[in-house]
Ligand SMILES: *[C@@H]1O[C@H](CO)[C@@H](O)[C@H](O)[C@H]1NC(C)=O
Ligand SMILES: *[C@@H]1O[C@H](CO)[C@@H](O)[C@H](O)[C@H]1NC(C)=O
């Protein structure tokens with residue numbers, strides 16, 4: 247009998263101490279869905295009834311808010327979510343690709359297809375998952391279209407160049423596709439799913455508008471639809487769902503209420519001192535001065551407007567982590583909430599914007615999680631979004647790439663915190679058992695048996711999964 251227990255322990259412990267020695271996982275048999283609702287500010291549920299989000303919070307975990315990386319704009323902050331790295335470390339520094347020699351710029355959508363822009367040394371979690379034997383998909387998530395070190399997400403869907411991001415009927419179809427086709431039929435382990443709202447409505451009408459509140463109701467209905475779809479497809483008890491966003495939204499002041507920031511109007515500033523500029527993009531800007539003109543440009547702009555922040559790249563406040571990357575231009579600009587940065591003329595008419603300092607509450611997204619691995623009815627304090635990546639790797643049982651987050655910052659959300667490294671050898675364990683007596687033997691025995699049973703189940707599911715791997719469908723529309 248003791249010999250049997252000993253053997254079980256040896257088997258189990260070799261599984262624990264080398265969780266990834268093969269490229270199959272031995273823990274975390276549940277699937278994971280990461281959802282981003284673009285621009286969903288942390289407090290958007292405060293002035294709207296959100297029964298489905300409320301129910302999800304009761305069934306799972308809610309953070310007060312999370313802190314995105316800076317610039318608080320879509321592609322950079324989404325890439326932080328799926329790499330766990332600050333923007334200066336992952337290199338996707340802007341929504342727009344640009345070349346300061348040819349002066350060419352590409353839009354958000356076109357930039358999706360510039361591989362070298364995304365593949366700059368950091369791997370999105372779907373590539374890491376695939377390399378460790380899991381199956382992954384990405385639906386409209388920024389970065390989906392790119393190839394990373396020669397590898398692409400195995401199931402991906404990229405939106406067409408002209409796409410209405412707001413159609414609720416289409417949202418439901420997309421949800422059913424992810425749940426039914428991707429998770430159930432193709433047996434994917436991880437999916438990243440993106441919705442372009444409430445960002446669009448927040449920009450157009452402002453975060454305090456009735457239109458934004460309506461869109462939050464639509465998001466809420468979709469969350470209800472999604473959880474129901476998971477149930478219908480038999481996934482509810484083996485699917486963890488994380489819902490968050492890339493940034494928040496803040497009201498822009500104009501119509502004579504404020505003195506707008508227009509660079510052309512600033513004394514001693516001249517566009518002729520620049521090689522390249524990226525302004526007229528909400529509250530952020532970057533400038534490349536001509537040879538020898540850096541200080542002239544800097545001195546002209548610094549202090550020129552009370553709500554314009556002007557920094558040489560090397561002097562950026564370190565908390566913003568937006569400095570240490572060759573792609574960041576020598577002068578970085580950003581405006582205070584309420585303001586945007588215009589070049590020659592005021593050409594921006596959005597009522598809502600993001601891109602501001604990530605310390606401001608208006609830039610904070612929401613965070614919710616529900617599923618078999620999460621606690622119920624728990625609200626946790628704020629944390630940086632870099633920590634979502636190590637949490638997701640833990641849930642999937644994969645080894646993370648180097649990143650700027652840590653599981654310690656989210657561990658408290660989990661049902662069973664991961665065990666401390668079990669370093670004890672079986673013999674010392676048995677000496678311990680002898681000393682503390684029969685009760686512990688019983689506890690130990692139950693633990694070992696359940697671990698072995700769980701391990702057997704995981705192993706089976708993985709084998710079923712591997713069987714289908716060769717048939718993985720590559721589904722890229724509109725490349
Ligand atoms: C920008 O264009 C120039 C000239 O075509 C080229 O040499 C350079 O490699 C390009 N830089 C980037 C970042 O694409
Ligand atoms: C990242 O991109 C820059 C050009 O923008 C390039 O010089 C650098 O080598 C790239 N780094 C990696 C690791 O791909």
Ligand SMILES: *[C@@H]1O[C@H](CO)[C@@H](O)[C@H](O)[C@H]1NC(C)=O
Nearest residue numbers: 410412413414415416417419
């Ligand atoms: C929304 O999408 C559905 C399905 O594609 C379509 O039939 C409907 O016309 C769309 N509604 C709007 C308002 O565009």
Ligand SMILES: *[C@@H]1O[C@H](CO)[C@@H](O)[C@H](O)[C@H]1NC(C)=O
Nearest residue numbers: 409410411412413414415416
């Ligand atoms: C997108 O679809 C929504 C409803 O589904 C509609 O209200 C809106 O007008 C459409 N937007 C555009 C630009 O067609």
Ligand SMILES: *[C@@H]1O[C@H](CO)[C@@H](O)[C@H](O)[C@H]1NC(C)=O
Nearest residue numbers: 512513514515545546547550
């Ligand atoms: C503009 O530059 C000139 C010459 O360097 C200087 O005398 C003047 O004070 C500057 N004006 C402002 C507003 O900084």
Ligand SMILES: [Zn+2]
Nearest residue numbers: 284285320492
């Ligand atoms: Zn966004």
